[in-house]
Amino acid sequence: MLCFVPIVSISNSYAQPSTSLDLLNNAKQYDGKTISYKGEVIGEVMVRVDYAWLHVNDGYIAIGIWAPKKMIQDIGYIGDYHKKGDTVEVFGTFHRSCSEHGGDLDIHASEIKTVASGSPVIQPISRKKVYLGVYSLILVLLFYAIKKFFRHR
Amino acid sequence: MILKPQLNDIKNIGYYLGRIILCIGLTMFLPFITGLLLFREPNPALDFLISANLTIFIGLALSWLCKTDRDLHSGPAMVVIALSWLAAMALSAVPLLLSGHYKSFLDACFETMSGFTTTGLTLVQDLDHLSRTHNLWRHLGPFIGGQGIAIIAISFLLEGTSGSLNLYLGEGRDEKLVPNVIHTARFIWAISIVYLILGTLALGLVGMSIGLKPPSAFFHAACVFMAGFDTAGFAPRSPNILYYHSLMFEIVTIFFMVVGSFNFNLHYQIWTGNFKEIRKNIETRTLLFVVMIVTLITMAGLRQMGVYSDGMIMFRKGFFQLISGQTTTGYMTIYAQQFIREWGDLALTGIIIAMGLGGCACSTAGGIKMLRVGIIYKAFRQDIKSILLSPNAIVAHKFHHIKTMFIEDRQVRAVLIVTLGYFLLYGLGTLVGVAVGYPFLDALFESTSAAGNVGLSCGITDTSMPAILKVTYIIEMWAGRLELMSVFALIGFLVAFVKGR
Numbered sequence: 001m002l003c004f005v006p007i008v009s010i011s012n013s014y015a016q017p018s019t020s021l022d023l024l025n026n027a028k029q030y031d032g033k034t035i036s037y038k039g040e041v042i043g044e045v046m047v048r049v050d051y052a053w054l055h056v057n058d059g060y061i062a063i064g065i066w067a068p069k070k071m072i073q074d075i076g077y078i079g080d081y082h083k084k085g086d087t088v089e090v091f092g093t094f095h096r097s098c099s100e101h102g103g104d105l106d107i108h109a110s111e112i113k114t115v116a117s118g119s120p121v122i123q124p125i126s127r128k129k130v131y132l133g134v135y136s137l138i139l140v141l142l143f144y145a146i147k148k149f150f151r152h153r
Numbered sequence: 154m155i156l157k158p159q160l161n162d163i164k165n166i167g168y169y170l171g172r173i174i175l176c177i178g179l180t181m182f183l184p185f186i187t188g189l190l191l192f193r194e195p196n197p198a199l200d201f202l203i204s205a206n207l208t209i210f211i212g213l214a215l216s217w218l219c220k221t222d223r224d225l226h227s228g229p230a231m232v233v234i235a236l237s238w239l240a241a242m243a244l245s246a247v248p249l250l251l252s253g254h255y256k257s258f259l260d261a262c263f264e265t266m267s268g269f270t271t272t273g274l275t276l277v278q279d280l281d282h283l284s285r286t287h288n289l290w291r292h293l294g295p296f297i298g299g300q301g302i303a304i305i306a307i308s309f310l311l312e313g314t315s316g317s318l319n320l321y322l323g324e325g326r327d328e329k330l331v332p333n334v335i336h337t338a339r340f341i342w343a344i345s346i347v348y349l350i351l352g353t354l355a356l357g358l359v360g361m362s363i364g365l366k367p368p369s370a371f372f373h374a375a376c377v378f379m380a381g382f383d384t385a386g387f388a389p390r391s392p393n394i395l396y397y398h399s400l401m402f403e404i405v406t407i408f409f410m411v412v413g414s415f416n417f418n419l420h421y422q423i424w425t426g427n428f429k430e431i432r433k434n435i436e437t438r439t440l441l442f443v444v445m446i447v448t449l450i451t452m453a454g455l456r457q458m459g460v461y462s463d464g465m466i467m468f469r470k471g472f473f474q475l476i477s478g479q480t481t482t483g484y485m486t487i488y489a490q491q492f493i494r495e496w497g498d499l500a501l502t503g504i505i506i507a508m509g510l511g512g513c514a515c516s517t518a519g520g521i522k523m524l525r526v527g528i529i530y531k532a533f534r535q536d537i538k539s540i541l542l543s544p545n546a547i548v549a550h551k552f553h554h555i556k557t558m559f560i561e562d563r564q565v566r567a568v569l570i571v572t573l574g575y576f577l578l579y580g581l582g583t584l585v586g587v588a589v590g591y592p593f594l595d596a597l598f599e600s601t602s603a604a605g606n607v608g609l610s611c612g613i614t615d616t617s618m619p620a621i622l623k624v625t626y627i628i629e630m631w632a633g634r635l636e637l638m639s640v641f642a643l644i645g646f647l648v649a650f651v652k653g654r
Contacts, residue, residue: 024490042281043390046364046398053364053398055390057281061488062391064398081194081284096495103466104398105488129199129251136206143210147217 017089020060027096027105037063037107038089038115042079045072054078056090065090066101067109077118087116157653158646164219166229166236169316171215173237173306177244178208180297180305181290184248188286197286200251208244225316227323231642234303234323238631241302242266245294252287254278256616259623266627268294269302270634271517273386273483273608274626276616280391285372288389292376296349298634299383299413299517300341301326307338323639328515328555330421344420345382352378352409356402363399373397381406382413383517386483386608393485400469406484407476414440414480414512416524418555435552436513439527444479447507451475454500471500474609479507481519483608492611493595501611505598508607509579519606519633521575524554525568532565574637578604578629585625586613604629 017038023030039058046053052069055062057079067090079085092109095101100108181201188198225233245268246261255261260276267274268291277283277291297305303320318334330337353375360370373389380387390396394406419437422430431437451471461467470487477484492501511520535550542548550560582600587593591613599613603626614626632640 024488025494027491027495043396044365044369048364055281055392055396057391062281062396064392064395079282081197081282096491097461097466097470099463099466101398102400103461103463103470104395104486105491106398123196125195126199129196129203133199133202133206136203136210140206140210140213143213147213 018094020058020063023063023094024061024105027094030094031096033094034092034110035094035107036089036091037065037094038087039063040079040087040118041075041077041085045075045078056088064104064106065092065109065112066098066106067092067112071109071112074114075112076114077120079118081121082123083120084118086114086118089113089115155649155653158650161221161223162229164221165223165225166233167215167219168221169225169230169233169306169320170236170240171212171217171219173212173233173302174215174240174244175209175212176306177241177297177302178205178210178212180293181205181208181245181248183293184286184290187289188284192285194284194286197248197252197284200248201286201290203251204244204247207247211240211244225319227319228642228646230316230319231323231639232646234320235631235635235639235643237302238266238269238635241269241298242627242631245269245290248290249277249287252283254280254283254287259620260616263623263627264291265294266630267608268292268385268387269298270606270630271295271299271383271385271481271519271608272603272606272630272634273380274603274610274614274630275387276614276623278616280389288376291387292379292385292389295383295385295387295517296345296379299385300345301338304338304341307335308342323642324635326417326515328416328418330418340421341417344417344424348382348409348412349375349378352382355405356409359399359401359405360397363397363402377406378409381409381482381484384410384413384480384482384512384519384606386477386485388484392488394473395486395488403469403473403486407473410476410480410482410484413482414516414518416513416515418515419513422555430555433553435527435531435554436523439523439530440479440513443507443510443523443526444476447479447503448472448475449503450506451500451503454497454503457499458495458497460495460497475504475507478504478602478607478609479510479512481508481511481605481607483602483610485609489610489612492598492609498594501594501598504609505601508601508605508609509575511605511607519604521572521605525572527552528560528565528568529572531560532568535560571636571638575604575633578632578637582625582629585622589619589622599626600629604633606630606633 017036039056042057043055050069054065056065075086077083077085090109091111092107094107096105097103098106181204185198185201188194242262242265245265249261250258254277263276301324303324307317321334330340356374357371360373376389455467455471473486511522512518514522514524531550531552535548538548551557579601583597586596595611598611602609
């Protein structure tokens with residue numbers, strides 16, 4: 001029974017991934033604890049020697065993840081305007097003020113699992129916008145020409 | 154008796170307003186071209202083509218319908234300025250609304266007013282997926298508004314008449330760098346563009362050294378510079394400056410925030426080799442003194458709360474947010490929630506004082522301004538001395554701002570009226586914030602941030618906040634940037650229109 005207790009508490013902490021809002025609102029309680037956090041990888045991966053910074057956004061805000069370089073090699077898509085990034089679940093230690101990184105609020109990852117792969121976001125050119133843009137440009141040029149014509153007369 | 158404005162007055166205002174709107178429309182071609190050719194984002198680029206055409210059409214129509222050769226006097230010039238900032242807000246919000254990243258037109262207007270007034274409070278949704286084209290426009294807003302919307306029109310589209318001078322003065326700038334107003338406007342642009350090149354280069358190189366790829370590093374650098382030098386505080390990613398996790402990036406950003414908060418007249422003196430002015434100027438001396446005081450208050454507060462275990466970390470975090478508040482930039486290396494939940498009342502008070510007092514006059518910074526704080530302090534000292542000395546003694550105090558001047562009662566009165574106006578503005582936003590249910594200190598923090606054109610947030614600014622609060626903050630940002638006078642002129646004009654004979 002005694003051996004069972006820590007297993008239950010750890011599995012409980014992983015059972016439900018924390019949200020960024022929950023982490024920010026209860027940073028003191030989570031400080032130094034092992035947590036799981038799930039969201040989309042966004043922005044850029046910034047490699048710093050053997051480690052790297054990546055940012056995971058759960059829909060509210062992005063939180064910085066500090067991870068060994070080899071841990072992020074499986075990440076295929078990083079979200080931006082052109083792509084939907086991979087959805088990952090990060091397991092690691094939450095720091096409300098990381099002493100290693102100048103007081104930044106971050107998560108030091110011990111494991112990163114890709115939950116869903118990202119994909120390119122195909123955005124066909126909107127014909128409506130093309131027509132509106134071209135017609136309004138013609139209108140403005142016409143108006144300008146008429147204005148010039150009347151000024152010279 | 155109040156005189157009703159005549160048709161000629163309205164035409165006069167309409168003509169200059171049209172010219173300024175035309176300028177705003179022309180600037181939209183920059184994101185259109187870069188979006189299409191550089192970023193390869195055709196849909197966002199088209200948003201700007203449509204918006205530019207709409208804006209140019211309105212500008213041309215207004216200036217044609219209201220064509221006049223009459224020069225613009227100071228009163229109507231202030232009305233033009235007040236209206237042109239509202240027009241810039243509404244028309245520049247169109248491409249943002251078309252992006253689909255704003256919940257409503259009001260939210261898009263909030264964003265553009267926040268940008269143009271160099272505030273930096275944001276209501277964008279899913280910023281991390283926003284196109285580079287729209288992101289560039291978000292950051293161009295502060296670069297245009299920081300120098301002044303009318304400054305562009307004066308530089309390129311208006312003649313060097315007294316009307317141009319009145320427009321320049323109406324935008325909250327009461328100092329000419331050189332005798333000719335067009336040359337002054339062009340000098341302001343020249344300084345800004347030189348700094349833009351240097352800043353983008355410096356931040357781009359730092360960006361590359363911290364792991365960003367070159368195109369990304371220079372895009373981030375240009376955006377962060379424009380919003381940093383122009384004391385706005387927008388950033389291309391949702392964690393703001395915390396995104397970069399770099400001390401060097403923070404130091405370079407601090408440098409440009411401070412430089413951006415300096416008076417353009419001081420820049421002119423430095424450029425012409427008068428380095429002594431930095432040491433002698435009342436504004437730089439007051440700024441240094443105020444920063445020392447608020448640093449002490451903030452650090453004492455942080456120490457009291459025990460948020461940061463290490464002294465160096467406490468200083469790094471505390472000083473960055475403080476300088477960001479003092480220069481009215483609004484860049485953050487902590488999350489908004491941390492202000493309220495971790496920093497404590499004393500540290501927040503330090504930041505609120507810094508935000509309320511702001512940067513230097515005739516700069517891109519907001520707040521009451523150091524020149525006014527310095528003059529009030531000198532006048533206060535002069536009055537205390539007069540009381541203590543014999544009734545026959547004549548006490549005169551001087552201050553140095555480009556040249557040495559005596560403090561005059563008329564000047565002190567003008568300074569106190571504007572200062573009082575700012576306090577009323579801070580109070581108005583706080584009142585509305587409290588009325589809709591936010592705690593007093595949170596409401597005061599956010600209101601001071603909006604009216605002082607700062608952009609630091611304790612979490613109130615969010616798409617879910619009540620519309621009445623969004624409108625209040627828009628009014629605060631607008632009035633704060635124009636230093637109230639142009640807003641009063643517009644109100645006076647409307648009253649005269651309704652009640653005048």
